[in-house]
Amino acid sequence: MNESPSQLALRTCVREMIKERAITQRDLAARIGTSQKHLSQLLTGKCTLSLAWVDRIADACDYDLIIGTKRKRSRKGANL
Numbered sequence: 001m002n003e004s005p006s007q008l009a010l011r012t013c014v015r016e017m018i019k020e021r022a023i024t025q026r027d028l029a030a031r032i033g034t035s036q037k038h039l040s041q042l043l044t045g046k047c048t049l050s051l052a053w054v055d056r057i058a059d060a061c062d063y064d065l066i067i068g069t070k071r072k073r074s075r076k077g078a079n080l
Contacts, residue, residue: 003045010049010054011049018057021062025040025043028057028061032060051065
């Protein structure tokens with residue numbers, strides 16, 4: 001699966017969150033209501049990691065999901 005930079009960043013952020021909480025994939029999968037295999041697929045990019053899944057994982061790890069945007073640097077001569 002070809003991932004965009006933002007998808008890769010999101011997946012990396014989720015893996016870091018899980019690592020910081022020192023929770024096993026087996027325990028986390030049980031907390032979010034999925035199998036360990038499916039969770040592994042979500043974390044490795046074999047399945048789409050939707051915001052709904054990120055929210056469930058964040059909640060199980062005692063994190064708040066905060067979504068934001070950041071304006072891109074303007075390009076010379078770019079017209080909107």
